[in-house]
Amino acid sequence: MKRNQKPVTRNQKKILITGNEAIAEAAIQAGCRFYAGYPITPQNEIPAYMARRMPQVDGVFIQAESELAAINMVFGAAVTGARAITTSSSPGISLKQEGISYLAGCELPAVIVNIMRGGPGLGNIAPSQSDYFQATKGGGHGDYHSIVLAPSTVQEAFDLAGLSFELADKYRNPVIILGDGMLGQMMEPIIVHSPQSTVHNKPWALTGAKNRRPRIIRSLYLAEGRLEKLNLEFQRKYRRIEKNEQRWEELFIKDAQIVLVAYGTMARIARSVVNKLRQDGQRIGLVRPISLWPFPNDIMGKVSKNIKAFLVVEMSYGQMVEDVKLSNLGNCKVEFLGRAGGGIPTEEEIINKIKGLR
Amino acid sequence: MKKIFSRPQSLRDIQTHYCPGCGHGIVHRLICEVIDELDIRQKVIAICPVGCAVIAYDYWNFDCCEAAHGRALAVATGIKRVRPQNIVFTYQGDGDLAAIGTAETIHAANRGENVTCIFINNAVYGMTGGQMAPTTILEQKTATTPDGRDFHKEGYPLNIMNLLAVLPSVKYLNRVTITSAKRIKEAKAAIKEAFICQIENKSFSLVEVLSSCPTYWDKSPAEAMRWIEETMQKVFPLGRVK
Numbered sequence: 069m070k071r072n073q074k075p076v077t078r079n080q081k082k083i084l085i086t087g088n089e090a091i092a093e094a095a096i097q098a099g100c101r102f103y104a105g106y107p108i109t110p111q112n113e114i115p116a117y118m119a120r121r122m123p124q125v126d127g128v129f130i131q132a133e134s135e136l137a138a139i140n141m142v143f144g145a146a147v148t149g150a151r152a153i154t155t156s157s158s159p160g161i162s163l164k165q166e167g168i169s170y171l172a173g174c175e176l177p178a179v180i181v182n183i184m185r186g187g188p189g190l191g192n193i194a195p196s197q198s199d200y201f202q203a204t205k206g207g208g209h210g211d212y213h214s215i216v217l218a219p220s221t222v223q224e225a226f227d228l229a230g231l232s233f234e235l236a237d238k239y240r241n242p243v244i245i246l247g248d249g250m251l252g253q254m255m256e257p258i259i260v261h262s263p264q265s266t267v268h269n270k271p272w273a274l275t276g277a278k279n280r281r282p283r284i285i286r287s288l289y290l291a292e293g294r295l296e297k298l299n300l301e302f303q304r305k306y307r308r309i310e311k312n313e314q315r316w317e318e319l320f321i322k323d324a325q326i327v328l329v330a331y332g333t334m335a336r337i338a339r340s341v342v343n344k345l346r347q348d349g350q351r352i353g354l355v356r357p358i359s360l361w362p363f364p365n366d367i368m369g370k371v372s373k374n375i376k377a378f379l380v381v382e383m384s385y386g387q388m389v390e391d392v393k394l395s396n397l398g399n400c401k402v403e404f405l406g407r408a409g410g411g412i413p414t415e416e417e418i419i420n421k422i423k424g425l426r
Numbered sequence: 427m428k429k430i431f432s433r434p435q436s437l438r439d440i441q442t443h444y445c446p447g448c449g450h451g452i453v454h455r456l457i458c459e460v461i462d463e464l465d466i467r468q469k470v471i472a473i474c475p476v477g478c479a480v481i482a483y484d485y486w487n488f489d490c491c492e493a494a495h496g497r498a499l500a501v502a503t504g505i506k507r508v509r510p511q512n513i514v515f516t517y518q519g520d521g522d523l524a525a526i527g528t529a530e531t532i533h534a535a536n537r538g539e540n541v542t543c544i545f546i547n548n549a550v551y552g553m554t555g556g557q558m559a560p561t562t563i564l565e566q567k568t569a570t571t572p573d574g575r576d577f578h579k580e581g582y583p584l585n586i587m588n589l590l591a592v593l594p595s596v597k598y599l600n601r602v603t604i605t606s607a608k609r610i611k612e613a614k615a616a617i618k619e620a621f622i623c624q625i626e627n628k629s630f631s632l633v634e635v636l637s638s639c640p641t642y643w644d645k646s647p648a649e650a651m652r653w654i655e656e657t658m659q660k661v662f663p664l665g666r667v668k
Contacts, residue, residue, distance in 0.1 A: 101508075102504065102507070102508055104504065128507045128508065130503065130507065130537075132500070132533075133529050133530070133532075133533035134529055136497065136500070136529075136530075137497070137500040137503075137529065137530050137533065138500075140493065140494060140497035140500035140501050140504070140530070141500050141501070141503050141504035141507075142504060143493070143494075143497075143500075143501050143504060144473075144500065144501035144502060144503060144504020144505040144506075144507075144508075145504040145505070145507070145508045146504075147471075147491045147501065147504070147505055148471075148504075148505055148508045148509050150508045152504070152508075166494055167494065167497070170492075170493075170494050174491070174492070274471045274489040274490075274491055274505070275471075275489070275509065275512070276468050276469040276470060276471060276488075276489055276509075276512050276513075277467065277468055277470075277487075277488050277489050278468035278469070279468075282486070282487055282488050282489050282490070283489050283490075284483045284489075284490050284491070285490075285491035285492065286483065286491065286492045287492060288480060288481070288492060290481075
């Protein structure tokens with residue numbers, strides 16, 4: 069999937085906005101009228117924006133007493149069929165894992181935003197990509213997946229935030245937007261548009277049993293075999309999502325010998341390395357996963373047949389690299405360069421690493 | 427012949443899983459009678475706890491959802507804020523409401539969420555096998571206080587009503603029990619008042635029901651009722667707090 073570079077038309081508005089606020093506005097545009105969250109840096113612009121914006125659209129803004137309460141408020145809103153969102157950063161997202169597992173177990177749509185910072189523990193407030201495992205492999209207890217989308221620009225943060233509500237409703241599944249402190253804080257011009265929103269019928273939502281049989285939303289199944297059956301249904305859904313929802317951007321893949329793999333903020337630096345080395349005539353390409361779960365296995369598998377090596381670059385000590393290894397079936401080498409805890413691999417470091425691969 | 431007594435429409439005709447002498451069945455029924463009498467069954471959304479009453483939704487004939495342990499009032503907040511036209515209540519035990527969910531309880535109450543909370547206090551964890559609850563009384567033996575609760579180690583039984591009473595947004599607090607026909611009538615009246623408080627948009631309401639757990643009190647059902655009257659009520663006095 070290529071990055072959209074749509075021209076601005078007369079009824080579209082171009083504004084300068086931070087990544088955090090772009091996500092918040094996209095949620096509003098997508099018809100989300102429920103926000104609950106707890107302050108944590110570097111995503112505080114989102115609750116502040118929502119506190120102003122929600123009342124303008126008759127929506128609900130709640131500053132919760134904790135991350136636990138916030139995700140469970142979102143659970144409550146989702147139970148009624150409402151589009152709901154919570155946002156946080158790494159330590160706060162750890163606290164939300166219980167609620168995300170319950171959302172998955174009850175098959176409730178909701179959007180969770182993680183503007184990642186350095187860890188583990190309290191870590192620091194510098195941008196990081198160290199929560200990849202947590203986001204893509206489940207995170208909470210039980211066999212489940214959240215759909216994970218990783219924007220690389222503020223425009224894409226806006227676009228993917230809108231898409232995340234569609235995917236959440238379509239699959240009745242939690243969707244995580246995985247950004248980082250850099251993307252959240254930076255300002256870029258974006259085109260604001262109301263995403264095409266499908267009206268999703270929600271015959272499971274709790275609205276009061278008026279002229280119908282009562283509905284129950286639960287994840288507890290004690291009868292023998294029942295929970296296994298439910299899990300198999302979930303697995304079928306996850307396979308369907310893997311088939312339908314792989315998203316990525318590719319750059320100079322056709323004749324590339326070495327292909328960088330990076331997502332989010334890291335992909336911006338990787339892109340500039342690729343552009344630079346291409347000017348020198350070097351056969352370098354880039355695959356930028358946009359959906360981290362489902363991981364874009366199809367393109368990775370295809371590309372791996374024609375190249376010498378993938379170089380995975382992350383703001384972590386090697387998380388997505390494991391998925392790259394799994395996806396390429398041993399067709400080519402998989403090299404890794406990563407820094408975390410506030411460190412970001414520089415263009416120079418990446419170029420030196422590439423030199424070493426030749 | 428005129429029919430003067432029947433199963434409430436809100437209560438399903440299903441045998442419950444509760445132990446003999448357990449208070450949950452009585453309180454389930456009282457809630458259902460109140461919901462029928464107020465004619466709100468079609469508007470009700472209940473949040474079931476984690477604890478012995480975890481499958482209360484199998485017994486109730488209205489919309490229900492589960493909540494993670496302790497999070498019922500956060501879930502209730504989300505539901506009621508989106509759908510103020512519905513009547514939203516939580517049904518929570520002492521571990522759920524007063525231990526793992528204390529923060530959710532106090533903050534939902536303090537925000538003045540217009541929901542109703544039915545708090546079942548039986549001074550013990552039932553579902554997990556009779557461990558100490560925050561409301562376990564001093565010297566009460568449980569699986570995790572084999573020599574009885576000792577304030578030096580476990581502190582004193584937590585009185586949630588006293589904590590909530592000081593919050594201006596809390597509009598209705600009443601502690602009742604189910605040890606006799608008279609007490610059961612009082613309990614029903616309190617539950618009804620709490621729901622009316624919500625219907626009239628007055629703000630947060632909570633009814634604490636001192637309830638029996640013969641199994642983990644190691645008592646007969648009759649002894650359990652006497653224990654509530656003679657021992658538990660001294661620590662948790664009955665009556666309207668607010």
